[in-house]
Amino acid sequence: MKKIMIVGSAGAGKSTLARRLNEIIGIKLFHLDKLFWKPGWECISREELKEKIGSIITLDSWIIDGNYSSTMEMRLKEADTIIFLDFPLWLCLSGVIKRRFMYEGKTRPDITEGCKEKLDWEFIKWILTFPYKKRKTIHKKIKQYSEERNVFVFKNRKEVEEFISMVRKNSNV
Template identity: 40%
Template sequence: MTWKNFTKVAVLGNAGGGKSTLSKRLSDITGLPLYVLDKIKYRSGGVEVSQEEYKRAHQEILQTDRWIIDGFGCMETVWLRLDEADTLVYVDLPLYVHFWLMTKRMISGYFNPPEGWPENSPIFKGSMISYRVLWLCHKYLTPMISRIYRSGAK
């Protein structure tokens, strides 16, 4: 099977694992349009859009025929996305690797904006949010995605 067989790809995983870099590369290889949820959920400067605006934009993407969606968004929309996706890429590195990569991204982010972040996002604030999410994702989301993957259920 080749990438030509995939038309709707959801890329998920814990913070700092390289989802945005991987998603961009997949988009370059496949020609599928890339939608970065952090750029939809947050405006320039890191200002969050309303939940209604985010959900409306997310639904508009799901209604298209071809996409790669990078990121989590919110619990409500992640399940809608997984129902529509024909392919799930889940980045599941050891927790300490995510922690290290997030720290590296925070430091380098002061010189080069992180891949997939909205323009002028506050590096320190965004990194602190990512650190808080790190354990929650590891504890709750990773086991749920693993169960889905192992069961073959969609």
Template identity: 50%
Template sequence: MKRIMIIGSGGAGKSTLAKELGERLGIKVYHLDSLFWQPGWVPMERNKFIELQKEIMKKEEWIIDGNYSGTMELRLERADTVIFLHYSTIRCLYGIVKRRLEYHGKTRFDMGAGCPERLDWEFAMWVAGFNRMKAPKLLQKLQKYEEKKTFIFTRPSMVKTLFR
């Protein structure tokens, strides 16, 4: 495991897992949200975001967390390990509410500077629909990459197998 991508619904704990893996393996972590969102929640220009990811992926080792389906194929092609946190909708909704309360008025460690924590209806609905709308497509996409070491975790307790 040298080039690891972590995907899953909002609130699943992708960034927390990425941080822990990075510390344990001594690999630099890149949070896509912190790259994409500029101060004041301004999105990065698409081509710049793609080029930034390409530069990161040239490195021998990296951990990248985040979905961003428009650039997922680039990461899948280069990754040697894929971790999909495929948790229940209720678990992920709980996760986004919990972090909203925990980081109220603050910027999370995995977000860009000047992007204080927020929770809006659109994002909550995206999380609520993730397992129905996005997860089947992700699972189908992962089937094309059988050569990758792939972990699909359906419960947080399953993640502990990575650390054995």
């Protein structure tokens, strides 16, 4: 595992998993939210995001967490490991609510400084529609690369913990 891509709904724990993998195997970590958002929740253009990701994916190793469908194909082509946190809606919503209270009035470590944690209707709508609008597309895209890549689809946090244990064991940490 040298080029690891992590996708899934908001609240599933993509950034947490990415940080944990980074701590175990020491591969440089890139959070797409940190690349996309400027302070005050201003976004960069999709073209600028593609340029940033284009330079990252040429590196020898990386962990990239986040969805951003406009750049998913770029990452899929270069990743050797694809992880999809395909969690139930209720688990993702509870993750977002927990995160909201945990970081209230603060900036999370996986996002640009100056983007204080918030929970608004637009974001909730995105989470609510994820299983219907994004899930099937992600599965379809991942399937196209499944023969040449390590693909892990986790349905719950217990499966993620088992994976982390396996990675820790195999890396002798």
